[in-house]
Amino acid sequence: MLFTDRFEKRTAMQVKIEALLNEIEQLKATTAEDVEAIRIKYLSKKGIISSLMDEFRSVPAEQKREVGMKMNALKQAASERLQVLREQFAQNGAAEGMTDLSRTAYPVALGSRHPLSIVREEICDIFKRLGFTIAEGPEVEDDWHVFSSLNFAEDHPARDMQDTFFIQHDPQVVLRTHTSSVQTRVMENSEPPIRIICPGRVYRNEAISYRAHCFFHQVEALYIDREVSFADLKQALLFFAREMFGTETKIRLRPSYFPFTEPSAEMDISCNICGGEGCPFCKQTGWVEILGCGMVDPNVLENCGIDSKEYSGYALGMGIERITNLKYQVKDLRMFSENDLRFLEQFRPAH
Ligand code: DAH
Numbered sequence: 001m002l003f004t005d006r007f008e009k010r011t012a013m014q015v016k017i018e019a020l021l022n023e024i025e026q027l028k029a030t031t032a033e034d035v036e037a038i039r040i041k042y043l044s045k046k047g048i049i050s051s052l053m054d055e056f057r058s059v060p061a062e063q064k065r066e067v068g069m070k071m072n073a074l075k076q077a078a079s080e081r082l083q084v085l086r087e088q089f090a091q092n093g094a095a096e097g098m099t100d101l102s103r104t105a106y107p108v109a110l111g112s113r114h115p116l117s118i119v120r121e122e123i124c125d126i127f128k129r130l131g132f133t134i135a136e137g138p139e140v141e142d143d144w145h146v147f148s149s150l151n152f153a154e155d156h157p158a159r160d161m162q163d164t165f166f167i168q169h170d171p172q173v174v175l176r177t178h179t180s181s182v183q184t185r186v187m188e189n190s191e192p193p194i195r196i197i198c199p200g201r202v203y204r205n206e207a208i209s210y211r212a213h214c215f216f217h218q219v220e221a222l223y224i225d226r227e228v229s230f231a232d233l234k235q236a237l238l239f240f241a242r243e244m245f246g247t248e249t250k251i252r253l254r255p256s257y258f259p260f261t262e263p264s265a266e267m268d269i270s271c272n273i274c275g276g277e278g279c280p281f282c283k284q285t286g287w288v289e290i291l292g293c294g295m296v297d298p299n300v301l302e303n304c305g306i307d308s309k310e311y312s313g314y315a316l317g318m319g320i321e322r323i324t325n326l327k328y329q330v331k332d333l334r335m336f337s338e339n340d341l342r343f344l345e346q347f348r349p350a351h
Pocket of ligand 1: 178179180220221258261291292293315316
């Protein structure tokens with residue numbers, strides 16, 4: 001008799017709430033609109049639960065506590081059920097059973113390669129064909145690898161804070177200003193023959209403008225073996241220039257100075273924008289400078305534990321941005337690091 005007892009005690013309001021609880025547990029939605037309709041029906045200001053609140057006012061005082069708890073449970077159950085239905089959409093893109101298998105998979109929005117990556121890979125590929133392998137080193141470097149081992153004098157201007165970002169002063173830790181630091185790391189740790197190409201990011205304390213940035217990218221090449229000569233360097237340079245810019249490309253070497261090479265040179269190529277006729281890019285000279293190079297200074301070899309009487313070698317270094325500008329005529333260096341899709345999408349490969 002206990003059972004009927006309890007039953008009789010339930011008010012009309014409680015019966016209503018229990019029926020609603022049941023109803024809510026069974027709710028299903030097949031579209032996002034269904035979910036919204038359910039929210040409006042049960043949980044909006046004019047929804048069922050709100051209208052129950054009005055009825056609640058007339059519940060006798062002694063029953064208020066129990067009915068009130070039930071009301072809260074109902075409200076909670078409705079919110080939870082709605083959340084479950086919403087999550088189904090988030091997971092499946094549609095509610096259970098609504099995955100549209102006939103939807104086409106195309107067009108898929110494909111990204112594009114960054115122009116600097118395209119050119120970096122092209123440069124590395126060319127040197128790989130000459131037997132070079134990739135080597136990498138840290139961007140946060142010590143003074144030894146960036147400057148001292150490479151024969152920079154104590155008072156060399158490149159060591160100045162105006163050019164170099166310092167992380168720590170004593171002992172000196174800097175952001176590498178060139179990828180030549182990787183040369184020393186590799187020479188210290190391996191025996192000749194060494195034939196490496198080192199792509200990477202470098203940092204200099206420059207004001208950012210359309211033609212300078214505080215970080216940019218370089219590729220360094222190093223070849224150390226017995227009897228490596230300047231003729232070998234010249235041959236490698238010519239091969240690189242023709243592979244990169246076309247078989248008609250001419251090169252010229254101008255004497256220059258770098259602390260880590262002796263003799264040193266800078267290489268120009270015939271301007272590939274005007275074909276050597278003269279244009280604003282080559283300042284009407286028909287030539288554009290693209291890299292620095294030279295025979296590795298014997299001091300550098302000795303600093304890295306390589307016998308300079310037995311071995312010799314050449315090194316060269318170039319800026320990837322510069323090569324990219326020559327290929328694609330990007331007028332503002334800042335474009336490379338702004339992630340503007342209108343710029344990046346132009347490098348999408350043709351299908
Ligand atoms: N490290 C030089 C720079 O950042 C570039 C360079 C010049 C690298 C001559 C070399 C080289 O290996 O031989 O300007």
